Amino acid sequence: MKKTTTLDKAADAGAQTSASEQIDAKIQELGDWRGETLARIRMLIKQADPDVIEEVKWRGVPVWSHDGIVCTGETYKAAVKMTFAKGASLDDPTGLFNSSLDGNTRRAIDIHEGDKLDEKALKTLIRAAVALNTAARAKPRATSAAKKVAKKTKSE
DSSP, X not given: XXXXXXXXXXXXXXXXXXXXXXXXXXXXXXOSHHHHHHHHHHHHHHHHOTTOEEEEETTTEEEEESSSEEEEEEEOSXXXXXXXXXXXXXXXXXXXXXXXXXXXXXXXXXXXXXXXXXXXXXXXXXXXXXXXXXXXXXXXXXXXXXXXXXXXXXXX
């Protein structure tokens, strides 16, 4: 029989439990360095962008969004992984990204027990991810009709 966890109970409550409460439950349930690390990351994200929206997706993964996904906070046995949805498009002058470096879109930071976070650099990266999302959202998308006219004009 499967052991019911705090997170399972929070997920079962559905709409009655906010994403923030579900993330609180996950942090509490972990109860070790991973929970502490996830809590620290969460605090830094909120400091970097007070307007960030907390969500829980994909069977309990914390997600922080602002005009699109900024990053996720996945927990594994040996690491806490911050995955930036558009990380490949972000400048990373301090080299925080150390995982998922092969992809065309995402980049991640794997944090292991005892690792020291460069909090200033992480906040800068979070702000850059928010700015990228916000800029993409601000660009008006061409309608199908406008695309056809542009294509026709270009070919003439």
